[in-house]
Amino acid sequence: MELAQLVDFEVQLHRDEASVRAGGEPDLRARDARIGAQITAEFGSTATEAAAQVHADREFRARVATAWLRQMEAEDRSGRDHTARALRRAALILTLALLVVGALTARGALAYDGKEPVNVFVFLGLLVVPQIALLVLLAWATLRGGRGMLGGAITALSQVRLLGGSSTATLGAVGARLSLHAGVERWFTFALAQRAAVAFNVGALATCLALVSLTDLAFCWSTTLQLAAEHVHTACRGIAAPWSWFAPDAVPSASLVRDSQWVRMPGSFVAGGSLPDAVATSGRWWSFLVIALATWGLLPRGLALGLAAWQSRRAQRAVPFDDPRCHALFARLWPATPSWQGPSPSTISLPESERAKAHANSTPPAAVASGATWLLCWGHLARAREGLAQRVTRATGAPPLGVLAVGGANLADDDDAVRRLANAKADRVLLALAAGSQPTKDVLDLLRVLRQRLGPRARLSVALATDDATTQLANEELAGWRACLDRQADPYLALERLEAHA
């Protein structure tokens, strides 16, 4: 994507962001989903492939951004001049202007009224030396890196208060965002300058050739400084060094330099000589000047233009298109299709048949049978042991033979309770748990140990205790307990009901 397109891209992203803030996201989503479908059709891929590739492939992101911008511009009926078009026009105008300036400069440098020959110093000073200096300066500025000129100019423009509020905001945001594309921007500016310079040189060169061909020019060298012809000759040889090996005739000879020095007073060549000599002498400079302009003006600019084009393409290829705004756009183009993936239920759970069996037994538990019993209070019920003992007394007609705490933080309490029950040869034990407690292996372990220590005929029962009479136990809660106790295959292990109001 070229710089001009990047500017348009950034402007459009900024507008979209403003639209999202104003609540227009659904419209943007619909628009971009449509464009996304057009792009996938154009690329011959699917939305899923595009959504995956856009995260992984920078080149693909660049293609998508370009295609999106093209679609946006195709849909834009506002008649607004896009940056790409504007920059192209500006570049053309600049090129043409420099072409004309080059021609006019050459015309000025070669101005000859038949009285005073053209001073080659003026020609070189206007058309060759400044160009070399400018080229060196621009190359230094470009290679130095840093912020490009265009982004800076846009940011500066955004400070102009005469522009509308939204315009300055857009310019400011886009100017700031262009720092992301500093490489592209720098080489674009460099290329633009080189193109203009090439035009300038072409204009100048064409004018030179035209004037040489169509008019009668006479050249000389002249300066107020006390400059010896030998020094001028040395300088000319230096300038002509690049072509002296293949165009020796275009290198001014020492005699030519000596013979073509001009003095204003009295207005003649220093060497004097006849008119034919003067004509021949002054005419021999033109090939040197034309080749000097081509070599030191046009050629470096042409090479610089080639370098700029190459570097510009490299910089364009390096634009990552991976900042959050780009990803927001890609997400709108191809909304990620969410899905959940999990295991097959049968591989992770109890078989359906076993679960069905548990639900089949829905007989409500019997009330706690009469007769003295030991009471074990599981977990937090140990704190309510007195109230629970009263309930058991009411239910069985006799106070508990003993009340012990189990299922607490200290495992030693469980061992202690089992030991006491074994020592007392307990033949009936009621394990009370709070409603909501689950038949964990921890609870079932205790029942198993009790069975081992108290013998196969000791009556063990489990009761779920609610906090008050108004709270009812859910059938499925009881069914879960019953299923777990049934699995113990213990005929003297029962689930009983311990009513709060009993």
Added chain:
Amino acid sequence: MSEAQSSPAPATSLVPTFVVVGNVNQGKSSIVATLAEDPGVPIDPMPGTTLKAAEYAFRASGEVVFRVIDTPGFQRARHALAWMQERARTPAERPRAVAEFVRAHAHDAAFVDEIRLLQPILQGGSHIYVVDASAHFEPSSEAEMEILRWTGQPGMALLNRTRERDFSAEWRPVLAQFFHVVREFNAHRATFHDRVELLRAFRAVRDEWRAPMDRALTVMAAEWESRGQRAAAAISDLAIRALTHVERRELRDGDDKDATRKALDQTFGDALRGFEKSTRTEIERLYGHPQIDRQEDGLTLLDADLLSDESFRAFGLTRGQLAKHGLLWGGAAGLALDLMVGGLSGFAGMAIGAGLGAVTGFIGTTQLTRVWSESSKLSKLLFPGVTGRFLALGPITNPNFAWVLLDRALLHARVVRDRSHARQDALDLREKAGVAATLPSNLRADLDAALRAAVSDALQGTPKTATHARLTQAIARALAG
């Protein structure tokens, strides 16, 4: 040197991984089913239904964004903690003690559940500790939370309630000591909004997982909106198909006209019910309830005769609202009448229809359409080139019916949309009233106008994308409300 000793810092999974843990039967699988929108996750009041850890991966365009792992519950947390306490004399040794426990009991049937739930946490997952607030806080719960704290991994607590009993107040101060994020979440009543809020809470568990969770939330929100649009489009299709449907029977010499009419009534009703049923199926599939039980008594009302008086009373608009919209619908109905009589009425039918519409709207007639035959203009429009005698029924000319149909579809879509995937009961709409009468009047007017425009286009044989889109948008707004 053991592996745990060589890596004292707890691992962090690159992909956000949330391990749902807790005592058995606390509703862990229900929460996973709700989050994963998977009614297939095994859920049962029978304790210990989940035997193995099960990973559910949320993918966006094929890429895993985050994972939720359902686990079997803690069974012997007190014993596991006691084992670890014997091996950790200082706080620095605790994560290593947990790792040693997992390694030492990797093949121990006694702690198989603890191993299965601790392994994914030690591999870098964060725990989501689920408690059933309808049960008291027990010492074993403290052991569970202590073990989770010892893993060194961040986590959060979810208060779920599986019964009416509520001991949240007892749990909260305890949970706050162990978790810096504590949320309530009723898996069986959770809507999309609740799920999103829960996932937002997940973001707070680990800073480095915020970005992927944000991405997941964005993707989910976009998908949810897209589903809403698709559901609205399906209802829009249903309305247009049903309101413009025509059933036609050929009449041969000797055919009993009354019997033909009766058969026509039957097939007409069957067709409309078929349209509604297929739309329901599509919407249920859209919202991840493909196997929802619609055969049980929960669907009595929606399975009831679409054309019955009962439906008219439960759905649609109030009499006042109908009188207002009926006036406009009369025009559309009149257009159908004009077409039926071949335009001979000079389009007076439209004007008469407008008046009739208001009246029928107010008195609540149940007459849906008119019977017509081969001589009408509508016949030429609908069946060009077909000659011979026939009897036809449709299209619908009753505004009450249009609104009843729309209202039933809106209600069904809303209920399905908000239904938790943890629920295993049948879809029960018996006690639910329609929503059309409660919509804002401007939205009702938009819906009515869009519906009339779409029906009118379809009746004239020129269905337009724009009118369909307009109706879809109005329905989407009604669904969102």
